[in-house]
Amino acid sequence: MTLVRLPAILLLAIVAAACGNNGKSYHDQFFAFGTLIDVTFYDTEPNLAEQASETIAGELQTLHRQWHAWQPGQLTATNALLEQLQPFRGDPAVLPVIREANRLARLSGDLFNPTIGKLVTLWGFHDNALPIGTLPDSQAIAALVAQAPAAADVVIRDGMVSNSNPAVQYDLGAFAKGYAIDRIMERLRALGIENAILNAGGDLRAIGRHGNRPWRVGIRHPRQEGILGSIEIEGDASIFTSGDYERFFEVDGTRYHHIIDPRSGYPADTVISVTVIHGSAATADAAATALFVAGPDHWTRVARSMGVDLVMLVDTGGVVHMTPGMQQRIRFEPGAAPELRISEPLS
Amino acid sequence: MTRADHLLLLIAICSLPLLYAQFWQQQGTASHIQVQAGNAAPVTAPLAADRTLHVHGPLGDSVIEVSKGRARFFSSPCAGQACIHSGWLQAAGDMAACLPNRISLQIVGARPRFDTINF
Numbered sequence: 001m002t003l004v005r006l007p008a009i010l011l012l013a014i015v016a017a018a019c020g021n022n023g024k025s026y027h028d029q030f031f032a033f034g035t036l037i038d039v040t041f042y043d044t045e046p047n048l049a050e051q052a053s054e055t056i057a058g059e060l061q062t063l064h065r066q067w068h069a070w071q072p073g074q075l076t077a078t079n080a081l082l083e084q085l086q087p088f089r090g091d092p093a094v095l096p097v098i099r100e101a102n103r104l105a106r107l108s109g110d111l112f113n114p115t116i117g118k119l120v121t122l123w124g125f126h127d128n129a130l131p132i133g134t135l136p137d138s139q140a141i142a143a144l145v146a147q148a149p150a151a152a153d154v155v156i157r158d159g160m161v162s163n164s165n166p167a168v169q170y171d172l173g174a175f176a177k178g179y180a181i182d183r184i185m186e187r188l189r190a191l192g193i194e195n196a197i198l199n200a201g202g203d204l205r206a207i208g209r210h211g212n213r214p215w216r217v218g219i220r221h222p223r224q225e226g227i228l229g230s231i232e233i234e235g236d237a238s239i240f241t242s243g244d245y246e247r248f249f250e251v252d253g254t255r256y257h258h259i260i261d262p263r264s265g266y267p268a269d270t271v272i273s274v275t276v277i278h279g280s281a282a283t284a285d286a287a288a289t290a291l292f293v294a295g296p297d298h299w300t301r302v303a304r305s306m307g308v309d310l311v312m313l314v315d316t317g318g319v320v321h322m323t324p325g326m327q328q329r330i331r332f333e334p335g336a337a338p339e340l341r342i343s344e345p346l347s
Numbered sequence: 348m349t350r351a352d353h354l355l356l357l358i359a360i361c362s363l364p365l366l367y368a369q370f371w372q373q374q375g376t377a378s379h380i381q382v383q384a385g386n387a388a389p390v391t392a393p394l395a396a397d398r399t400l401h402v403h404g405p406l407g408d409s410v411i412e413v414s415k416g417r418a419r420f421f422s423s424p425c426a427g428q429a430c431i432h433s434g435w436l437q438a439a440g441d442m443a444a445c446l447p448n449r450i451s452l453q454i455v456g457a458r459p460r461f462d463t464i465n466f
Contacts, residue, residue, distance in 0.1 A: 005352055009359075029451065030386045036444040036451050040462055201446070202466035210462055218440065218461035225434035226441075230461060239465045247427055275465065 024211065028053040032060040033180065034068075035201030042195040042210050052191050056184055056198065063180045066093045069117060069171040070126040078161075079117065079169045082154070087162040094170075095156065100282060101175050105151035107306045108290035113262040115149040117169030123267075125247060125258045126171075135251055141265035149262075173258075178240060178285025181205045185281075205238040205281045219330070222273035222314055229332040231277065238281035242288035243273035261293045270295035270316055277310035277329065284308070296321055300343045309346040314338075377439045377456040380418045382411060385449045394418065394454070404448030411452055423448055440464060 026041040026049035039056060041049045066074040074093040081088045090098070101114040120126055122136040122144065147167035155162050172179075177200050185205055188196055195208030197215055206215045214234035221228040222243050231239065244267070248257035261268040274292045278284040287308045291299040296315040303311050303323070310329060312322040320338040322330070324345050332338065348356075383389040384402050392398065392413065399421070400411040407424035417437040420430035425447040433443035439456035442464060 005355060009355070029383060029389070029453070031446075031449045031451075035446055036442075038442075038463060197463045199463045199465075201444075202464065204463055204465060206463075215463070216461045218464045220464055220466035225436075226438070227461075227464075231465075241465055243466070245432060246429065249426070 026053075030057055032057050033064045033177065033200060035177070037201075038197075038199040040197040040199075041193060042208065044193055044195065048191065048193065052188055052193055052196075055187055055191070059184055059187065060180060060200075063176070063183075067097060067172050067176045067180075069120070069173060075170060075172065082161070082163040082168050082170070083166060085163055085166060087160050090156060090159055090161040092159075095159065095161075097172060097176065097179050098154070098170060099156055100179060101170070101172060101286070102151035102154060102156070104175070104283065104286040104290075104306065108286065108302055109305065110150050110152075110262060111293040111302055112174060112286040112290035113150065114170055114172055114175055115151055115153065115165075115168045116144075116260060116262050117171035118149070118167055119144050119260050119262070119265055120171045120173070120258070121169075122265075123256070123258070123260060124249075125173075135256070145263070145265040174242070174289035175282065175286050177201070177203055178238065178281035178283070181238065181281040203238075203240040203281070203285065205236075206233040207236045209234050219275060219312075221336070223318070227333050228336050228338075229330045231329050231331075236279055237277050238279065238284040239275065239277050240281065240284035240288045241273055241275040242292045244271070245273075259289060259292050263293075268293045268295065270297075272314045272316055272318075274299070274314075275312040275326075276308050277326070278308050287311075300346060304346045307347075311343075311346075376458065377416065377437055377441075377454045379455045380411070380413060381453045381455050383451045383453075391455070394456075402450050404445065404450045406448045409445050409448050409450045418452060418454065419443070420445060420452060423450070 024043045026044055028039045030037050039053055074091045078091055078094050105112050105114055122140055144167055149165050149167040153163055153165035153168050181198055181200060184198060197204055197206040214232040217231045217233060217239055218227040219229050222245060242259060244257040248255050257267045259268050271292050274288045276284045276288045287306045290302050291313060294302040299313055309323055310326045312326050314320050319341060321341045323343050327342055377394055379391045379393055381389045381391050382402055384404055394416050397414045401408045402411060409423040410421040412419055412421040417435040419435045420443055423430050423445045425445050430443050430445035436443060436454050439454050440459035440461045442453040444451040
């Protein structure tokens with residue numbers, strides 16, 4: 001073998017490996033479930049990837065119709081029956097998601113409260129267009145808070161549902177996306193897909209890896225343009241963020257966002273964003289809301305109760321509170337350098 | 348060297364740009380925007396050319412501005428204005444969307460730094 005042959009062959013082998021690693025990604029994007037769905041598969045046959053993408057779109061459209069909080073469907077029909085305070089046979093399209101939401105609500109001490117649909121309606125978030133320049137009547141808010149709708153008011157036994165509180169109306173907005181993502185990931189795995197990211201409006205679950213490296217996820221800065229930090233995922237994890245910037249309106253310079261504290265009836269006002277990593281997207285979704293409501297002084301207690309130990313909370317002063325586990329996982333962007341407060345380990 | 352060696356050497360040298368692009372090119376280098384309206388096929392345009400795009404959605408026109416290698420939602424007929432608050436996007440993989448008007452804007456390019464963005 002001549003002197004040039006071995007280096008040339010080695011070089012070509014490196015190029016082939018590099019290009020091979022770069023060409024196996026499938027990406028699709030579409031609107032469904034009231035949000036932008038972004039799907040990435042790695043090392044998946046194109047035909048299977050297309051089939052899976054269509055499966056995701058179809059499933060999400062079905063679930064969106066069934067679980068919508070204000071457009072007529074199985075959830076609105078269930079809410080109408082709950083209001084009558086008479087036992088009824090639950091619709092199988094919504095019973096499992098309600099049962100799981102109730103379980104997580106109890107673990108959160110009702111800071112994640114899926115039964116405050118009437119409060120959400122009062123605030124005008126049950127509409128694609130947000131209210132501009134108007135606030136809800138304070139007495140109406142106080143009256144609903146006094147009625148204290150809670151998951152414990154609803155008892156589900158042998159498929160029968162009974163409700164003891166006329167203020168209970170389900171709104172699964174802080175939970176349905178996570179639950180849907182978990183269901184769809186099960187479908188994808190059944191189809192034989194092992195490496196995927198399903199991102200629904202910024203919240204996501206990732207399984208497997210991107211070839212010879214983990215998936216890389218950027219966490220957008222809650223107040224500035226660009227990225228606050230990044231997290232690598234390998235195996236199976238969900239990353240959910242609840243933020244005051246997602247749906248809000250302003251009156252006289254004050255921001256009123258969609259994460260309502262069920263104890264006061266007003267938007268929770270001590271936190272900008274909460275990011276949770278957990279194996280279950282449903283748990284991550286509900287926990288992100290519950291910890292947002294709990295605030296910087298009480299979030300560790302609620303996180304421990306809900307079984308989440310990878311949490312980052314940004315308070316309204318810009319201070320980043322996080323668990324030691326999250327500190328190990330997140331890599332802040334150069335120049336971000338926020339003030340950090342690390343909690344005790346939660347598990 | 349034989350003729351085969353010459354050919355092998357030539358192919359190896361010609362492949363160097365690919366290797367450069369894969370390993371040495373800066374991550375997140377943005378080259379295009381990708382705009383999607385509803386579930387229609389996405390449209391791409393180079394980031395290098397400053398322009399203003401009017402994209403039609405169910406609520407009306409969203410205006411996307413491309414300037415100095417960055418892009419943003421300049422205006423949109425939605426009430427929440429979350430798309431506007433997303434600000435300028437410039438790194439490959441960055442994205443913003445006007446959900447009520449069903450329009451998304453994404454920066455694309457070689458070797459995006461992130462596979463997806465959480466927000």
